[in-house]
Amino acid sequence: MFRQERKGQPLQHAGSVEAANDHFADVYAREQYGRRGESTALWVVPRSAVIEIDDFVDELNRNYHRVDGYPLKEKLKEARERAGTEADPGDR
Amino acid sequence: MNDQEFLEYVQSGGQVEATDELPDDYRAKLIKFIEMHGNSELMGVLPEREWILRAPTLQRKLALTAKVQDEVGHSQLIYRVVEDLGKPREQCLDDLISGKSKFHNVFHYPTKTWGDVGVIAWLVDAAAIISQKALLKCSYAPYARIMKKICWEESFHILHGRDVILTLMNGTGDQRELVQEAVTRWWGPLMQFHGNPIAKEEDPMYVWRIKSQGNEEARQQFLDGYVPQIWELGLTVPDPKLRKSGDGVWEYSEPDWDELRHVVTGHGPKTEERLDFRRMARENSAWVRQALLADAA
Amino acid sequence: MNELEQKLILEIADDELVLGWRDSEWTGIAPMLEEDVAFSSIAQNEIGHARALYELVARELGTTADELAFDRSPDEYRCAPIVELRLLDWAQTIARHYLYEEADAIRLERLKRSDDPEIAGLAAKIDREEAYHRIHAQMWFDRLQGEPRFAAALAELRPQAAVLLDSELRGAHTPELPELWNEMTMVRRSQPAGTKW
Numbered sequence: 146m147f148r149q150e151r152k153g154q155p156l157q158h159a160g161s162v163e164a165a166n167d168h169f170a171d172v173y174a175r176e177q178y179g180r181r182g183e184s185t186a187l188w189v190v191p192r193s194a195v196i197e198i199d200d201f202v203d204e205l206n207r208n209y210h211r212v213d214g215y216p217l218k219e220k221l222k223e224a225r226e227r228a229g230t231e232a233d234p235g236d237r
Numbered sequence: 238m239n240d241q242e243f244l245e246y247v248q249s250g251g252q253v254e255a256t257d258e259l260p261d262d263y264r265a266k267l268i269k270f271i272e273m274h275g276n277s278e279l280m281g282v283l284p285e286r287e288w289i290l291r292a293p294t295l296q297r298k299l300a301l302t303a304k305v306q307d308e309v310g311h312s313q314l315i316y317r318v319v320e321d322l323g324k325p326r327e328q329c330l331d332d333l334i335s336g337k338s339k340f341h342n343v344f345h346y347p348t349k350t351w352g353d354v355g356v357i358a359w360l361v362d363a364a365a366i367i368s369q370k371a372l373l374k375c376s377y378a379p380y381a382r383i384m385k386k387i388c389w390e391e392s393f394h395i396l397h398g399r400d401v402i403l404t405l406m407n408g409t410g411d412q413r414e415l416v417q418e419a420v421t422r423w424w425g426p427l428m429q430f431h432g433n434p435i436a437k438e439e440d441p442m443y444v445w446r447i448k449s450q451g452n453e454e455a456r457q458q459f460l461d462g463y464v465p466q467i468w469e470l471g472l473t474v475p476d477p478k479l480r481k482s483g484d485g486v487w488e489y490s491e492p493d494w495d496e497l498r499h500v501v502t503g504h505g506p507k508t509e510e511r512l513d514f515r516r517m518a519r520e521n522s523a524w525v526r527q528a529l530l531a532d533a534a
Numbered sequence: 535m536n537e538l539e540q541k542l543i544l545e546i547a548d549d550e551l552v553l554g555w556r557d558s559e560w561t562g563i564a565p566m567l568e569e570d571v572a573f574s575s576i577a578q579n580e581i582g583h584a585r586a587l588y589e590l591v592a593r594e595l596g597t598t599a600d601e602l603a604f605d606r607s608p609d610e611y612r613c614a615p616i617v618e619l620r621l622l623d624w625a626q627t628i629a630r631h632y633l634y635e636e637a638d639a640i641r642l643e644r645l646k647r648s649d650d651p652e653i654a655g656l657a658a659k660i661d662r663e664e665a666y667h668r669i670h671a672q673m674w675f676d677r678l679q680g681e682p683r684f685a686a687a688l689a690e691l692r693p694q695a696a697v698l699l700d701s702e703l704r705g706a707h708t709p710e711l712p713e714l715w716n717e718m719t720m721v722r723r724s725q726p727a728g729t730k731w
Contacts, residue, residue: 149254152251152252152253152254152378153251153252153254153378153381154378155382186254186256202662202663202666204659204660204662204663205582205583205585205586205659205660205663207299207578207582209296209299209300209303209397210303210393211393212393212396214296214300214396215393215396215397215399215400216400217396217399217400217403220400220403220404220407221403223403223407224403224406224407224469224470224471225469225470227406227407227471228406228469228470228471229471230468230469230470230471279567282561282562282563283562286561286562286563288721289558289559289561290555290558290559290714290717290718291717291718291720291721292718292721293604293719293721293722293731294600294604294722294731295581295584295585295599295600295603297731298555298558298581299578299581299582302558302561302574302577302578302581303574303578305561305562305574306561306570306571306574306575306578308562309561309562309564309567309570309571309574310567310571312567313567313568313570313571316567326567351721351731401731404730404731405731407730408725408729408730408731409725409726409729411724411725412725412729514563515563518563521622521623521624522563522564522565522624524681524683525565525566525624525678526565526566528677528678528681529566529677532677
């Protein structure tokens with residue numbers, strides 16, 4: 146059961162219902178997550194249709210995918226010195 | 238909601254979902270705009286892809302491959318949004334390679350040196366991220382949502398670009414020359430990138446709040462953010478009129494709007510070659526898609 | 535690490551490097567956008583593995599991974615011809631991918647049993663990433679096995695895969711290797727050795 150609280154927001158997992166088939170699931174989800182108008186939309190998906198992935202292997206430190214892969218501070222300092230431009234302490 | 242109410246709704250900051258009823262004109266404008274964005278990501282792959290094989294260190298190789306990979310990933314996300322609006326991806330790709338639909342001006346130009354690779358990642362991506370950040374508030378919510386991931390990934394491209402540029406600027410005379418030549422080469426297309434300065438109230442994409450800023454606003458933001466970064470490295474920009482006036486507005490020579498029109502209508506220096514290349518790649522792998530479709534059926 | 539081990543590690547590193555370089559030619563033009571993203575990660579992983587392996591040897595030799603990857607002449611590389619081939623055809627690419635992963639799994643099992651804890655440790659790390667490559671290769675194998683062009687590609691390339699597991703068979707190269715080397719070192723060679731990029 147995924148619900149969207151307000152228009153424009155993503156649908157987020159909110160819980161689950163037990164139901165005999167899609168029709169029952171529709172009714173029960175509607176009641177459980179919509180009866181006070183607390184949702185603008187619901188997605189009801191059978192649990193068996195959900196593929197879960199929770200292992201993201203990064204054995205060899207792929208730092209080029211992250212900010213720490215780009216150490217710019219020292220390089221910028223050197224480049225400014227070569228250009229003879231003032232280093233602005235507030236700037237990165 | 239009738240069309241007028243819908244217009245007022247989006248203009249007051251309202252957002253809509255794929256399943257909502259959308260005015261025909263709004264849907265058509267959305268498709269056109271988002272499709273061009275998807276096309277641009279996909280065509281933007283080609284100028285850089287050539288340099289994946291020539292990247293001069295392992296770290297650069299990895300970062301450049303990852304950057305191009307991100308762009309393909311973006312086009313995938315974006316074309317899915319277009320599909321939900323009613324235009325299948327295959328049709329988008331057909332229209333792209335037949336020249337029926339457009340892509341951004343900067344991807345019609347050649348990448349001549351490794352300096353270009355740095356300048357594209359640094360300045361072209363910077364110009365692009367300014368346009369893309371303005372889409373985070375798009376009235377069409379599914380598009381706005383994917384822009385979050387796209388903008389986040391683009392920020393790494395700029396880091397990669399700056400890292401390449403700073404390394405070259407700290408290097409040999411030849412390397413510094415590569416950067417200056419590339420900045421000079423790309424300046425014209427960069428100034429044209431955000432489009433001619435029509436009043437935003439007259440820009441249908443703004444009227445429908447598909448984008449949230451006008452063309453000139455975006456260009457000013459680009460100049461404000463990046464010209465100081467260019468200058469502080471001792472680089473120059475080929476525009477003697479470029480300066481920031483007392484009231485904080487950047488003045489510059491009139492960009493060549495004829496060139497922009499000419500280029501985006503399919504007459505850029507590399508347009509034909511790149512579309513041919515796309516067409517060929519697509520034809521060569523058509524059997525794979527057919528094999529998968531047959532399997533899914 | 536003895537000389538024999540160094541040689542073996544370099545062979546594998548060269549295979550991973552050149553295969554990674556070849557696989558990266560698909561970045562941007564794979565048959566589907568989703569696959570493009572997936573296959574590009576595989577190319578990046580292979581290069582990441584090459585780098586980690588080069589680093590092991592580089593420490594022993596007092597050099598760097600980049601110098602090993604780029605600054606040797608083409609005939610000094612120890613890669614197997616199968617990884618050198620420029621295969622811009624998806625059936626051949628997947629056939630090579632499948633055969634390579636098959637051989638690589640065997641090779642990594644051997645390395646994981648190495649007496650050198652650094653080699654064994656790195657092999658275990660690489661193997662955890664390769665496990666994903668094997669799933670990817672198997673998934674495509676299952677999908678394409680009924681396609682005549684895939685069967686033909688497998689049959690054509692299979693004999694060449696043996697080189698991956700046998701140092702004695704290495705040494706010969708295809709004409710595609712110097713071509714690739716020319717391109718991959720073009721920017722780097724344009725400036726004096728030691729220039730930073």
